[in-house]
Amino acid sequence: MASELPPAQRASYSAIIDDILSASDLDTISAKAIRKGLQAKVDYDLSQQKDSITELIMERFNKVQREREAGASDGAVEPAPTTNGTAHAKHSHTGTTNGEVSRAVKRKVEDVDEDDDQPAPRPMKVKKEPKPEAESDEQIARRLQAEYSKGAGRSTRGGGAPSQPSKKVLGAKKEKKPKKKSATKIHSDDDSDVNTSSATEKTASKGGFNKLLNLSEPLQALLGETQLSRPQTVKRIWAYVKERELQDPSDKREIRCDELMRGVFKSERVNMFKMNKVLAQHFFPIEEA
DNA sequence: CCAATCTTTAAAAGTGAACG
């Protein structure tokens, strides 16, 4: 198909590509990534000119690389990565009979390649890109979040529920049903006619899941509520943790307790999973006469 | 046994691309 690009497009693409290249590490960027970035910048589909585009990318890549090398040699730091295409092991037919093992083989190959064979058959492979902007992105995200929470104040309470699932996969995942669970599906059929009618009682809900429980004193101090359902409590805890950024940055599954939380968890840090366990001891059933 | 609640990580599977 269109084997060639109109000069105009070629020029504009080149500019974009150069831009992308200048913003990335030549040693880590991949042609694919560049094409992707390019596609993101234009409105229509580039797949028709994929090959041409790739060619163009290679062209620009080589040029920029040469330039960079020249510049680097200037003073610099050991041109270690000179030949970007170093690593590669050429499968050497490692009996990859099973496709399943292919992945495992890949790792194996890495080891194997250490032999001496250094054909460097992959000139342009360039591997992946560490995404330098990812860092800033992350930081920005964090900063935004911090600002946001600050601005919103802790008044969020139960209201702010929009939350940002950040697309995640929860939605889709949910659809998939967890395991087979077989046929005992219970029959939650009638729920429709049962409480559908406004259900003035908030506690109704199907199961006793949302039943209100009395909270222990430390928990009350922490959340400022005397009664909450378990899920709500968990939610509130997380909100609190996030507001104050109590998650351990190195391991976000760990939460560093502040004073109030220490009153509840009795320790400096707590695993997010253990959290529920400990929380269970802070719930007391409401005994209504 | 499953319902809502939260999150993070790790790993698998899947997809597209490129080299020989």
Place this chain on the structure above:
DNA sequence: CGTTCACTTTTAAAGATTGG
């Protein structure tokens, strides 16, 4: 053309709870 790679997307798991 086929195989392997690198990257991307998806999923599961870990933890507790109550009531039907």
